[in-house]
Amino acid sequence: MLFTYRCDGCSRHIRGVCAHCKHEMLQQELPSVPGVIAAVSYDSTARHLVHGLKFHNHRGIAALFAEVMVERLSLNLELANVVTWAPTSKHRAHERGHDQAELIARAVSFRLGVPCRMLLRRTSSTSQTGQSRNARLIGPTFLARACSDVGQVLLIDDVVTTGSTLGHAATALREAGAIRVTCAAFAATPAPSERR
Ligand SMILES: [Zn+2]
Known part of the structure; x- marks a missing residue:
């Protein structure tokens, strides 16, 4: 079958993610x-790719995200003894059959050779989508498992807006004993001032 596959980033007729999209993200x-x-701005390419992972379950994208993150953010073994993620609401994860943040965290952990563990649970069930900026600033809350044995944690999410979700999750991890x-x-x- 010709033209069955399309790049998730730009719809070029290529299987997987095309070199052009990858280059754009790396540069x-x-x-x-x-x-x-x-690692990247949430522009049209990133948006399409996140969409492909989230809603079409194109799991190869998680491996690409991990590659881009490790390279651009210089993620390394000194940064983490364990990789974890900020879980999406149960309802959303159930609807899609997966949690995209977990898929990315597992791909990063695989790339770094560091274990991936589920350390966080969401205690508020609201999802970020469709909420006002104020509601998003308050954000979801999290409970962490005891982390006194994990030391340094690399906490992963797919898309960050204000940083409040990751901030709450990081606080929960620190309160549970994570060192860094x-x-x-x-x-x-x-940021709103940079939006065109
Ligand atoms: Zn492309």
């Missing part, structure tokens, strides 16, 4: 979000 400036390191928490996201939405 752009790093976005800046307080307290979080993020590094928050890393694949993509960051621009």
Whole structure:
């Protein structure tokens, strides 16, 4: 079958993600979000790719995200004894059959050779989508398992907006005994003042 496959980033007739999209992600400036390191801006390519992972379950994208994050954010073994993720609401994960943040965390852990463990549970069930900026600033809350044995945690999410979700999750991990928490996201939405 000709033309069955399309790049998730730009719809070129290519299986997987095309070289053009990958190059674009590797070359752009790093976005800046307080307290979080993020690999790319949540522009049209990143949006399409996240969409492909989230809603079409194209799991190869998680491996690509991990590759881009490890390279652009210089993620390494000194940063983490364990990789974890900020879980999406149970309802959303159930609807899709997977949690995209977990898929990315597992791909990063595989790439770094560091174990991936589920350390967090969401205690508020609201999802970020469709909420006002104020509601998002308050964000979801998390409970962490005892972390006194894990030391340094690399905490992963797919897209970060204000950083509040990862901030809450990181606080929960620290309160549970983690010594250092590094928050890393694949993509960051621009701050309101930078939006065009
Ligand atoms: Zn492409």
